[in-house]
Amino acid sequence: MAVEKPHMNLAVIGHIDHGKSTTVGRMMFETGAVPAHIIEGYRKEATSKGKATFEFAWVMDNLKEERERGITIDIAHKRFDTAKFYFTVVDCPGHRDFVKNMITGASQADAAILVVAAPDGVMDQTKEHVFLARTLGITQIIIAINKMDMVKFDEKRFNEVKKDLSDLIKMVGYKPEETLFIPISSLGGQNIKTISPETPWYKGLALIPALDTFKEPSKPTDKPFRLPIQDVYSISGIGTVPVGRVETGIMKKGMKVTFMPANKDGEIKSIEMHHEEIPQALPGDNIGFNVRGIAKGEIRRGDVCGPSDIPPTVADEFTAQIVVLQHPSALTVGYTPVFHCHTTQTACTFMELQKKLDPRTGLTKEENPAFLKTGDAAIVVIKPTKPMVIENIKELPQLGRFAVRDMGTTIAAGMCIAIKAKQMR
Ligand SMILES: Nc1nc2c(ncn2[C@@H]2O[C@H](COP(=O)(O)OP(=O)(O)OP(=O)(O)O)[C@@H](O)[C@H]2O)c(=O)[nH]1
């Protein structure tokens, strides 16, 4: 096998219709991952169906409903290469009804491109996605200010949007002065591969070369092996094939594994990445694997695969540090919203509000508060309504973060700091 470039998982995030899928399709085209005749075919078909200009988005939007509605619904993975990396890109939906799919996508990413349309600027899901990206542990971000053609490649508009975005990302902990802001038009192709004469005032990198400024993610291979399941297929002649991303440790052929909380044991027969068989999978690898001894219906999205001698931890209860992002009134004991953690979505109950913290210093402001409000940070005790895997942030940070959602919005985000484990066997 040729020497592989380092691998990066890249999420493309941002508000609905700001051009995420078009940007991904355009990058795939410019890097040669999608040939021109495919785009041309999509262009003709989209135009004939009243969906003109969606030819690049269709590279990513394959579902019938996605193409008819002109929106992304579920996440899709594609591969493309730059000079330095090979990327698995996850195109996320911007629609507010599909934020749960965006969370699944973002939870697998090492880095993100935030796409913001220049005419609109910062919108609701721009804010929500930035907050979630940070919560889900994405530390590297590039900002593409798209649809610059619609504002006549105006430098002043670019700077206005850049200013608003700088304030936004700073609030959640990214450093604006270390972040690249790139004026692009995905539809027209300006500043994607090379710098366009339309923006003589812009002195930075084009988008694709900018991706090579990302730092290679460190690989936690010394930790116990963990892979949260994203989907499970049953392939005739092969058997049960779960897919997902290795978060920590190493998966090897022949390994004895346990899926929790399904509480099922199996053995790894083969591992595949991008349609090629590989002998072992490392952190960051998005793989499908064939597992002996498990039927398709026995495991599902949200289960976590780990070695049978150190199986994933199932929580009976856990202690968490959270920040309340937005709650219409007061959050109290007994509240049971949905917790999104790695690939699981599980309703969990707030059992105890132990302390309110000063969000800036982390010091205790109040013991046993009666309620929490928007902006509060707190230590709380949480009980899942059904068995769920979560790990201590100190041991396995990749599986210790979560977002809390209810009524179509993100209520809070947090991390697990202690676990009362459930005895499974
Ligand atoms: N003028 C112009 N239109 C663009 C540009 N990029 C995308 N569009 C158009 O914006 C519309 C939405 O593009 P998509 O790529 O589907 O947007 P999205 O962000 O993936 O949308 P969701 O996945 O539904 O959140 C399409 O009509 C695109 O052709 C651009 O650079 N300039």
Ligand SMILES: [Mg+2]
């Ligand atoms: Mg899309």
